[in-house]
Amino acid sequence: MPxxxxxxxxxxxxxxxxxxxxxxxxxxxxxxxxxxxxxxxxQGPAYEASAAMAGxxxxxxxxxxxxxxxxxxxxxxxxxxxLWGSIAGAGHFAAILMQAGPPAAxxxxxxxFWILASVSLLAIVDAVQRGNFGLFVRISLGAVLCAxxxxxxxxxxxxxxxxxxxxSNIRSIFLTELWRHLGLVGAAVIAxxxxxVPLTVLVLRKKAAAGFVFASLGIVQTIPSIALFxxxxxxxxxxxxxxxxxxxxxxxGTGPAxxxxxxxLYALLPLVRSFHTGLSEVALEVKDAAAAIGFDARQMxxxxxxxxxxxxxxxxxxxxTIQAIGxxxxxxxxxxxxxxxxxxxxxxxxALDLVLIGAFPIILLALIANFFFETLLGLxxxxx
Amino acid sequence: xxxxxxxxxxxxxxxxxxxFSLKIESGSFFVLVGPSGxxxxxxxxxxxxxxxxxxxxxxxxxxxIRTIDPEKLRRGIGYVIQSAGLFPHWTAADNILxxxxxxxxxxxxxxARLDALVALLSIDRALLARYPRQLSxxxxxxxxxxxxxxxxxxxxxxxxxxxxxxxxxxxALQDEIAAIHARTAKTIVFVxxxxxxxxxxxxxxxxxxxxxxxxxxxxxxxxxxPADDFVRGFVGGEDLPLRLLDLVPVRKLMKxxxxxxxxxxxxxxxxxxxxxxxxxxxxxxxxxxDENGARLGVIHLADIIARRxxx
Numbered sequence: 001m002p003x004x005x006x007x008x009x010x011x012x013x014x015x016x017x018x019x020x021x022x023x024x025x026x027x028x029x030x031x032x033x034x035x036x037x038x039x040x041x042x043q044g045p046a047y048e049a050s051a052a053m054a055g056x057x058x059x060x061x062x063x064x065x066x067x068x069x070x071x072x073x074x075x076x077x078x079x080x081x082x083l084w085g086s087i088a089g090a091g092h093f094a095a096i097l098m099q100a101g102p103p104a105a106x107x108x109x110x111x112x113f114w115i116l117a118s119v120s121l122l123a124i125v126d127a128v129q130r131g132n133f134g135l136f137v138r139i140s141l142g143a144v145l146c147a148x149x150x151x152x153x154x155x156x157x158x159x160x161x162x163x164x165x166x167x168s169n170i171r172s173i174f175l176t177e178l179w180r181h182l183g184l185v186g187a188a189v190i191a192x193x194x195x196x197v198p199l200t201v202l203v204l205r206k207k208a209a210a211g212f213v214f215a216s217l218g219i220v221q222t223i224p225s226i227a228l229f230x231x232x233x234x235x236x237x238x239x240x241x242x243x244x245x246x247x248x249x250x251x252x253g254t255g256p257a258x259x260x261x262x263x264x265l266y267a268l269l270p271l272v273r274s275f276h277t278g279l280s281e282v283a284l285e286v287k288d289a290a291a292a293i294g295f296d297a298r299q300m301x302x303x304x305x306x307x308x309x310x311x312x313x314x315x316x317x318x319x320x321t322i323q324a325i326g327x328x329x330x331x332x333x334x335x336x337x338x339x340x341x342x343x344x345x346x347x348x349x350x351a352l353d354l355v356l357i358g359a360f361p362i363i364l365l366a367l368i369a370n371f372f373f374e375t376l377l378g379l380x381x382x383x384x
Numbered sequence: 385x386x387x388x389x390x391x392x393x394x395x396x397x398x399x400x401x402x403x404f405s406l407k408i409e410s411g412s413f414f415v416l417v418g419p420s421g422x423x424x425x426x427x428x429x430x431x432x433x434x435x436x437x438x439x440x441x442x443x444x445x446x447x448x449i450r451t452i453d454p455e456k457l458r459r460g461i462g463y464v465i466q467s468a469g470l471f472p473h474w475t476a477a478d479n480i481l482x483x484x485x486x487x488x489x490x491x492x493x494x495x496a497r498l499d500a501l502v503a504l505l506s507i508d509r510a511l512l513a514r515y516p517r518q519l520s521x522x523x524x525x526x527x528x529x530x531x532x533x534x535x536x537x538x539x540x541x542x543x544x545x546x547x548x549x550x551x552x553x554x555x556a557l558q559d560e561i562a563a564i565h566a567r568t569a570k571t572i573v574f575v576x577x578x579x580x581x582x583x584x585x586x587x588x589x590x591x592x593x594x595x596x597x598x599x600x601x602x603x604x605x606x607x608x609x610p611a612d613d614f615v616r617g618f619v620g621g622e623d624l625p626l627r628l629l630d631l632v633p634v635r636k637l638m639k640x641x642x643x644x645x646x647x648x649x650x651x652x653x654x655x656x657x658x659x660x661x662x663x664x665x666x667x668x669x670x671x672x673x674d675e676n677g678a679r680l681g682v683i684h685l686a687d688i689i690a691r692r693x694x695x
Contacts, residue, residue, distance in 0.1 A: 292432060
């Protein structure tokens with residue numbers, strides 16, 4: 001009996017098999033609103049289905065491979081098979097189903113597809129983390145995955161899936177909303193920095209103010225996001241009515257202004273807290289030595305405190321940015337636009353594929369932001 | 385010259401230093417001793433304006449330090465603390481050159497000074513490119529001392545600099561700082577609670593307790609005539625007679641003549657070392673020789689026991 005060397009892979013493989021046998025792979029409905037009929041993997045094209053099955057078996061076998069490097073290689077290969085089998089299979093299968101049905105019919109991705117895709121991505125992430133691969137390998141792997149997906153999309157492999165059909169409906173406004181989303185996040189993070197940095201200085205200088213500042217920011221943090229967005233409408237409307245120049249600037253009860261304000265308020269607590277912790281954790285003896293050999297306050301901050309607190313500052317900024325990327329989706333409710341627009345439209349129209357078109361890029365943005373800050377953190381920590 | 389005149393400092397409700405007056409001559413190796421919490425570090429930190437006294441005046445080089453910009457004052461005074469306090473994000477070389485960097489020296493000046501300091505403190509050149517966390521405690525403190533000496537200050541303040549080191553590193557750094565003092569005539573103000581360290585290094589000594597100056601003078605004067613029971617207990621108690629032997633060189637009690645013994649001792653060695661050698665050789669006299677090994681005279685156990693007149 002060979003030894004099990006990676007429980008995660010075996011679990012993922014079992015999960016994949018369970019999904020194939022118990023859940024639908026694609027859902028075929030006469031129109032958006034109708035209840036569809038679920039098709040399993042085995043009713044789909046044989047090649048792709050076999051590839052996915054072979055990949056799942058491969059994962060199970062890989063979990064018994066002793067050699068760390070061989071296992072990582074086998075895992076990535078098997079996961080690639082599953083990913084290709086499920087994605088290409090879904091596209092191909094959808095094309096077959098749509099040939100028979102009316103043009104209004106919708107073919108959506110079912111639970112088995114999502115589970116297979118997640119299983120393969122998790123297996124790849126697991127292999128990359130255990131193998132402790134360098135930045136170059138990580139980026140190349142990501143690039144290969146993205147290139148494959150983009151190539152298949154461009155070749156029209158997915159044209160019959162509801163996800164792509166919904167996307168082609170909103171293609172013209174997708175980029176606009178994406179930029180708007182990024183604009184909301186960027187404006188909120190910058191505004192939070194502009195307010196947060198002086199607040200941090202205040203909290204560091206005056207211990208008495210710290211309690212009050214953290215308590216007030218903590219209260220803001222406890223307000224549910226939808227409520228905060230809503231609560232801001234009335235005062236912002238009154239403000240813009242009282243001050244015509246604000247209205248001229250486009251500041252109103254609805255739209256981007258209250259959204260950015262709300263996102264900024266949410267960003268302040270984690271930002272100020274992490275900046276405060278980072279700067280106050282700079283070793284006292286180092287600051288003492290710096291002062292004693294003649295650093296003035298400005299030199300101390302720029303040459304000692306800032307570089308030593310940099311990792312903490314960057315992780316604070318990372319938390320704040322990722323939080324803002326997620327929260328900005330709610331901004332669509334008060335007319336600020338962004339990717340949340342598609343989510344709420346999708347919910348309203350009972351078009352779950354439209355929801356995904358909004359949700360996927362948000363997840364992707366958060367992952368990219370995380371990767372960006374992790375890389376910066378790695379650079380900042382290298383010398384400490 | 386450093387002069388403290390009726391200086392007092394209170395932290396909250398606790399008085400740390402009370403009505404403290406002291407004169408430290410230029411070129412002396414002045415050691416402040418006393419038990420933990422007696423205010424000796426506070427006195428030290430008042431000299432470079434890290435702590436501002438509530439009452440009293442402090443003069444450095446005949447100038448009241450209240451009239452000097454604190455940063456400027458500090459850049460002219462070396463400072464070493466127990467934990468070295470090196471900048472963790474700077475290499476050893478950058479740490480050493482911290483004050484020249486603040487004073488905006490040219491790169492060639494910095495490089496020349498670095499070479500001089502590396503030679504002065506026998507620092508391994510391979511350590512210069514390392515970061516503090518890659519250095520041992522002894523190596524870190526050596527860099528810390530080099531940083532204090534970097535801009536060639538007249539005055540160096542040292543706050544229990546060797547207390548956290550192993551005995552070997554501590555002895556090596558004590559020797560080096562004593563040699564540097566002898567060669568450069570810098571004024572060194574040194575805080576410690578270790579009496580052996582104080583006696584080994586000091587040319588002038590001040591004993592403190594509860595924020596007050598109890599006694600000041602040369603080490604020998606204090607050991608011979610402790611002002612009160614506290615000083616007696618602190619400077620040696622039962623070991624006081626033995627400690628005194630440490631302060632007197634063999635030369636002082638040497639007699640002319642020849643002894644019929646093989647054991648020899650250098651004229652510059654202390655009486656304690658002579659006594660040690662007598663005990664080891666089971667001999668009541670030793671031949672005294674100079675650095676070249678030429679015989680100078682003889683020293684007898686009876687003279688060591690009756691040493692008082694030598695001081």
